[in-house]
Amino acid sequence: MAPHPLSETPPQDFEAGINQLATVGRLLDHPELARVYVYVCYYGPVTRPQIKAALSIPKTTVYDHVETLETLGVITIEGTRPMEVTADPVRITTDGHVVTPTHLHAVALQEVDEDISYFVERHGVGKLAAAVRQAGLHYGDRTTQRMAADPLGISTGEAISIILALKPAIAAGREYDPYFDVIFPELADDIEFETDIDVTASLPNAE
Structure with a gap:
């Protein structure tokens, strides 16, 4: 009997795929979070003040969404003041x-x-x-x-x-x-x- 396709998927690749699927689901359910992600994805690297100015959302909201996106693994924060935010395109x-x-x-x-x-x-x-x-x-x-x-x-x-x-x-x-x-x-x-x-x-x- 031929092995099931899932059995041929390396565990780390399967885990990464499921994690990204969960992340995309989160973004699809939260338009404002998706809005910050898309802005960073298309125009990064950007700073958090730039996000605030471009999207006209409160500073605390920007910081919360950036932190959430970093936890989800789709953005990276690097450097010192001002720290720059970049995002990986998801697929x-x-x-x-x-x-x-x-x-x-x-x-x-x-x-x-x-x-x-x-x-x-x-x-x-x-x-x-x-x-x-x-x-x-x-x-x-x-x-x-x-x-x-x-x-x-x-x-x-x-x-x-x-x-x-x-x-x-x-x-x-x-x-x-x-x-x-x-x-x-x-x-x-x-x-x-x-x-x-x-x-x-x-x-x-x-x-």
């Missing part, structure tokens, strides 16, 4: 579906975008991840906003709204997510935005 694949910083950015946008917050409240983060895929297809000129309604199982109005709301996540992911082509292997190079889009301003912030 989790389960049942053939991948989660990367682009998806976490979409989750983080709940903090500043009422359309995305409402969408998640109605449909959950799984449907939001599916909407990320449809948004990429739209901005890669493969589908229209209306065509996203059927595969997502939502109304046309909701489809148009969520595709538009996810534009910042797609734009920033195209620029900064090293795993962007894993989400869109057949069209990553075709996703482009007009030059007047400021990708650095497309991260979730309160400005």
